[in-house]
Amino acid sequence: MRPRRLLTPWVLLAPALAVALIFHIVPFFRTVQLSFTDFRLASGGEYIGLENFGALASSDVFWLSAGNTLLYVIVVVPLLVMLPLFLAMLVQPKIPGIAFFRASFYTPVIASMVVVGLIWVFLLREQGPVNWLLQTLKVVQGPLPFLTDATLLLLSCMLVTVWKGLGFYMVIYLTALANVPGELHEAAQVDGAGGVRRFWSVTLPSVRPTMLLVGVLSAIAAMKVYAEIFVIAGETAGPGGQVRSLVFTIREVGSGFDGQVGYAAAMSLVLFVFTIGLTVALQKLSRENEEA
Amino acid sequence: MKLKPRKHGILGAIALASGVAIALAGCSLEGVDTGAAASDDELSKVDGEISFATLELSSNPDLAAYIEDTISAFEKEYPGTEVEWIDVPFAGAQEKFAADAAAGNLPDVVNLNPNIAQPLEREGVFLDIDAADPELAAEYVAGAWEGFQVPGQEGTFGVPWYLTSEVTMYNAALYEQAGLDPEAAPETFDELYEQAAAVSTAGAGAFYGIHPALENRFMTDLAKIGVPLIDEDLVWTFNTPEAVEHVERLAEMYQTGVFPADSLTQNLNDAKEGYQAGSIAVFPSGPNFLNGIQQNAPQVFENTRVAPQIAAEGEPINMSVMGLLIPKTSENQGTALAFTKFITNAENQLAFAKVAPVLPSVTEALEDPFFQDDSDGTELSKARKLSANGLERAENLTPVQYDDQVKNAVLAKIQLALAGDLSAQDALDQAVEDANAITGGE
Amino acid sequence: MSIIDTNTVPAEATAAEVPTREPRRLRKRKLTPAGLAKRSLHYLVLAGVLVLLVGPFVFTLGTSLKGPADSVFSYPPYFIPRDPTLDNFSKVADVIPVGQFIWNSLIVATVSTVTNILFGSMAGFALARLRFRGNMTAYLLFLATLVIPFEVIFISVFLTSKQMGLVDTLAGVILPTAVTGFSILLFRSAFLSLPRAIDEAAVLDGATEFQRYWRVSMPSVTGTMAVVGIFSFMFAWDDFLWPQIVLTSQQNYTLTVGLQFLAGAFADDQKVVAAGTMIAVIPLIIVFFLAQKWFFRGAGEGAVKG
Structure with missing residues (x-):
């Protein structure tokens, strides 16, 4: 290879690399450094070796946060991989007025979390519409404590995450669906394949790479869940703090002038390793699926 | 295409080397930049430019105009000075000031409350006002001045600016619906809770007597019934028998439906909204909230009555303090101090109180007849008078060590007690233990 | 959820829609009864999802148009201002x-x-x-x-x-x-x-x-x-x-x-x-x-x- 060609990828990557290094990677190394200290913003700190990590391992709060986060990923990611795909298929046909529906379905994405919280808290309150509906349909006897029971609170937060993410991933799927050659569908139709079979045999294989992308992106987002919990479960993360996620705990522990930045940094590092592990696992999983 | 992971690519090496080098060389493990206090000479020099950061004041156009006018007046009185005003939204303000403090970049005069300021005061970030001007303390309300002191340290690190002290607001129409006398406001906690129970019974789920708003009131309510919150050695001590009784009472009220079921995980904002929706009958709040009710819920405003803040016999009532602090990293501490004294003087604070329903922190301004004049018959004037008159027994009841982290740790346990998942005693014991673990008390 | 349901029509219907599929890219075309039914169902599903998703937007829009006599936090809440105004935008x-x-x-x-x-x-x-x-x-x-x-x-x-x-x-x-x-x-x-x-x-x-x-x-x-x-x-x-x-x-x-x-x-x-x-x-x-x-x-x- 000639030197020019050897350099080309790096020229193309240069701006992105510069931004990533200066504004993300270098600060990240600072986080790594801090994770070995008892640093607090106001008072500074000293190196304490692996003490933070030891403290994490024996902290109930940390394991609770990690468990909730994992649960969040397990529930939310499959829903956010599948539901937006259906939504995208629903708004893909070029029928009159469809642009209006597309834009409307996108509005939850741009709605502020505060307004979203306000509305969902209203819907889910004890005497709210959801409980009214459930009781009218005789699904439940008394009202469900969506906003005060730890398990239901976690589910409520997940519901909001999925609801707010639908439009976002729908947009990603829309471009992918455009790439599915129409002839494939028509050929399948001539063969007499029904909707469900066309979905399985034509649509799904064509959007598989996009599903992986959406899986990775939604998994990363779910690992970092914070705002939904804060808005729905309150600043204590539910009664007794039982609904906390990792980022919730990281923020709680590390913010303010007196925050334990070193300890929070150690927790972020663990979150980082978990997330990278999860992404690699997702990629492996999808590759195996492809080969199978 | 097939990509083989290469763990030691050129890129990885570059990233690692540069990252580690820059990160470790550039960043020490020292705390915030504390700067140095100016000499007396420097402090007496009033000239040049300063920046002045307030917390969320420009939301009110009249108030914004007041600040701008006061700044012009200062610049006129001290020719050669220039004050740049920055208003900072409350959301994210801590992060902003944290970044500023780390970079030694704090504004020359910064508006903080005692709780946010405490850790920085402790590290010596701010100018000691007692040392800079020993005569100043005498002019201010003592309880407010003490808000900017650090346990175990000499000095006062900020000047109190404006104060708010709650009054009891209640919805007379809901009182009437519950068969209570709409003119007889609750005067003791017992009365408050009895009346709240009566209202909630009458409301049968449509409206309630009171919202617990634990986030806002739990700690101050303990202080108002005489529970010692924290001792001289900064050890939390609020798990006394009186506190247990209080929590048991809250739990009983929650479980019998005196509080709304969802109130367990809600905060002050929800209580506010509930009051404005007409679904909560009593809401203790600073008089400045009255404006909000008028704008958001005109009907509820019509029915709102005000009464004095409730505290147990012989115990203090609560007030909130906002202050102005001068970082020692400031290169113009003389002008910063002069401006701080200027904007907090009696004349300017009185003007402030006439624009917004707050109380001044200088005693001279408080003696103005304006605070006693409720002849216009509005609830706002009544509230102003009530809160001004309460000031002599008011203290900043929230301990300065009660930051967000401590607060959340404590409330999490109290929520469990209310829900009946933990006994009041256990909840308080665990809350005290967790709080001490955070602040380093034993 | 929905699009699959709309597509799981009986075999005859699927067969019947084949001709309508062919001229799909011609912009104006007549819909067969089956196609019309399908189209209506499609809009019905779209409308259903719309209701589920646009709540916050409608709520905020409604609040922004409320006048001085309107209450923001009333229970049950209402979206349509009774005293509509554009003043809030100038404020x-x-x-x-x-x-x-x-x-x-x-x-x-x-x-x-x-x-x-x-x-x-x-x-x-x-x-x-x-x-x-x-x-x-x-x-x-x-x-x-x-x-x-x-x-x-x-x-x-x-x-x-x-x-x-x-x-x-x-x-x-x-x-x-x-x-x-x-x-x-x-x-x-x-x-x-x-x-x-x-x-x-x-x-x-x-x-x-x-x-x-x-x-x-x-x-x-x-x-x-x-x-x-x-x-x-x-x-x-x-x-x-x-x-x-x-x-x-x-x-x-x-x-x-x-x-x-x-x-x-x-x-x-x-x-x-x-x-x-x-x-x-x-x-x-x-x-x-x-x-x-x-x-x-x-x-x-x-x-x-x-």
Whole structure:
């Protein structure tokens, strides 16, 4: 290879690399450094070796946060991989007025979390519409404590995450669906394949790479869940703090002038390793699926 | 295409080397930049430019105009000075000031409350006002001045600016619906809770007597019934028998439906909204909230009555303090101090109180007849008078060590007690233990 | 959920719709009864989803139009103002220099959109289409930038920005997100799914990597360009924490920072807050509307045309 060609990828990557290094990677190394200290913003700190990590391992709060986060990923990611795909298929046909529906379905994405919280808290309150509906349909006897029971609170937060993410991933799927050659569908139709079979045999294989992308992106987002919990479960993360996620705990522990930045940094590092592990696992999983 | 992971690519090496080098060389493990206090000479020099950061004041156009006018007046009185005003939204303000403090970049005069300021005061970030001007303390309300002191340290690190002290607001129409006398406001906690129970019974789920708003009131309510919150050695001590009784009472009220079921995980904002929706009958709040009710819920405003803040016999009532602090990293501490004294003087604070329903922190301004004049018959004037008159027994009841982290740790346990998942005693014991673990008390 | 249900029609119906499928690309056509039923069902499902999704938007819009006699927090809540007014929008302008803030936000969001599309596609192309040592490392590095919670690093980012003289400049707001790992990943994925044949033909023609990137590949991913554009615009427009930290003077504030001033301890008019929220959201909806046409100009069409 000639030197020019050897350099080309790096020229193309240069701006992105510069931004990533200066504004993300270098600060990240600072986080790594801090994770070995008892640093607090106001008072500074000293190196304490692996003490933070030891403290994490024996902290109930940390394991609770990690468990909730994992649960969040397990529930939310499959829903956010599948539901937006259906939504995208629903708004893909070029029928009159469809642009209006597309834009409307996108509005939850741009709605502020505060307004979203306000509305969902209203819907889910004890005497709210959801409980009214459930009781009218005789699904439940008394009202469900969506906003005060730890398990239901976690589910409520997940519901909001999925609801707010639908439009976002729908947009990603829309471009992918455009790439599915129409002839494939028509050929399948001539063969007499029904909707469900066309979905399985034509649509799904064509959007598989996009599903992986959406899986990775939604998994990363779910690992970092914070705002939904804060808005729905309150600043204590539910009664007794039982609904906390990792980022919730990281923020709680590390913010303010007196925050334990070193300890929070150690927790972020663990979150980082978990997330990278999860992404690699997702990629492996999808590759195996492809080969199978 | 097939990509083989290469763990030691050129890129990885570059990233690692540069990252580690820059990160470790550039960043020490020292705390915030504390700067140095100016000499007396420097402090007496009033000239040049300063920046002045307030917390969320420009939301009110009249108030914004007041600040701008006061700044012009200062610049006129001290020719050669220039004050740049920055208003900072409350959301994210801590992060902003944290970044500023780390970079030694704090504004020359910064508006903080005692709780946010405490850790920085402790590290010596701010100018000691007692040392800079020993005569100043005498002019201010003592309880407010003490808000900017650090346990175990000499000095006062900020000047109190404006104060708010709650009054009891209640919805007379809901009182009437519950068969209570709409003119007889609750005067003791017992009365408050009895009346709240009566209202909630009458409301049968449509409206309630009171919202617990634990986030806002739990700690101050303990202080108002005489529970010692924290001792001289900064050890939390609020798990006394009186506190247990209080929590048991809250739990009983929650479980019998005196509080709304969802109130367990809600905060002050929800209580506010509930009051404005007409679904909560009593809401203790600073008089400045009255404006909000008028704008958001005109009907509820019509029915709102005000009464004095409730505290147990012989115990203090609560007030909130906002202050102005001068970082020692400031290169113009003389002008910063002069401006701080200027904007907090009696004349300017009185003007402030006439624009917004707050109380001044200088005693001279408080003696103005304006605070006693409720002849216009509005609830706002009544509230102003009530809160001004309460000031002599008011203290900043929230301990300065009660930051967000401590607060959340404590409330999490109290929520469990209310829900009946933990006994009041256990909840308080665990809350005290967790709080001490955070602040380093034993 | 829905589209599958609509498609699981009995065999006869499927057979009957085949003829209607054929002339699909002819814009005006008559619908057969079966097609009409299907179309109606489609709209019904769309309407159902609409109800589930637009709540907050309608709620905010309604609140922003409420007049002095309307209550914001009444229970049960109502959306349609009984005393409608546009005053709240002018009140927003009384409280904050909304024009200045919108201008700042527009600069930040537009520049960020351009840089994300340009630099993101460059990096994405290199990762997807070029073989070189360090490819996987670079990919993981960009992935890593997505994972690090900003709350954890913002102080170091601020210190770096200060050293670079970026404090209180719009450049300081833009640079950290001038090209995000997110944009890079989207472009990488788009370039990966392009048929290799396009590229190979270009290679045989002796095209350089730059020509392959700019002339051959870019025209085929206009859909992804639209998506990255929308997302970058939205992120930059909505971002609150970082602009607030890095900007220190009010005339530089972006809209989301400035809107915070609409409510505070001394002003709590939720109608004005809602009006401010609408002002912030409407440009995003316009951008979405304009960009959505491009979603479908994906690989197939682009390649044929290009």
